[in-house]
Amino acid sequence: MKSAETTLDAVVxxxxxxxxxxxxxxxxxLLIDLPxxxxxxxxxxxVAEDVVWTTRTLEEPRKISKSIVFDREEVLALxxxxxxxxxxxxxxxxxxxxxRECPDFFIDMATALCGAKPSDDRCWKVExxxxxxxxxxxxxxxxxxxxxxxxxxxxxx
Numbered sequence: 001m002k003s004a005e006t007t008l009d010a011v012v013x014x015x016x017x018x019x020x021x022x023x024x025x026x027x028x029x030l031l032i033d034l035p036x037x038x039x040x041x042x043x044x045x046x047v048a049e050d051v052v053w054t055t056r057t058l059e060e061p062r063k064i065s066k067s068i069v070f071d072r073e074e075v076l077a078l079x080x081x082x083x084x085x086x087x088x089x090x091x092x093x094x095x096x097x098x099x100r101e102c103p104d105f106f107i108d109m110a111t112a113l114c115g116a117k118p119s120d121d122r123c124w125k126v127e128x129x130x131x132x133x134x135x136x137x138x139x140x141x142x143x144x145x146x147x148x149x150x151x152x153x154x155x156x157x
Contacts, residue, residue, distance in 0.1 A: 023140050024127035028079045031055060031126060032072060041067070041138040042130070045089070047096045050138060053078075068099045074107040081112035082132045083122040089134035 023031075023038070031038055032055055040053045050067045058071040070078065081087035091112075098105045109118075130137055 020140060023142065024130075024137075025125050027123045028126045028129045029076070029083075029123055032076050032079075037141075037143040039141040039143075040126075040130075041141075043136040043138055044092060044096055045134060046093045047100075049100075051096055051135070068096045070099075070107065077107050077109045077112035078133070079124070079129055080109060080118045081114075081116075082129050083124050084113060084116050084119040085132075086113050086116045087133070089132075092133050092135070 034055065036055075038055045042051045042053060044051045047068065052067045052069045053075045054069065055072050055075065057073065058069065078087060078092070095105070095107055124132070
């Protein structure tokens, strides 16, 4: 079943720019809990292919895309670790390379936090997380509901 979807490219018109701004200004941790599937396509320095962050839980992310894919749990771990200032741009690059070499590689909260505790008093916006990790936003796709068979992630990549 196909859902209604909006793709917000990094360079867009006025209305889309305001929609993109709305997503970038949204608290990153809360993005995970929305009933909307949100997919960010990112350009990470020193990584040739696009990197996809999705709020969807994926069973086999490497098989649906030629891009490097971080699913819901991994994205949350990266957000929380960034807020705690425990994950750095170089970590993300290393993890992207590891995912390319070993598709089953998974970033969990403990790995991302490197033994630190999450910062409960911080709730960075999506834009702040992307700045902290030194990545460029290529596009944002927001679906009204989750699609089956990982269709939206494959289409975004």
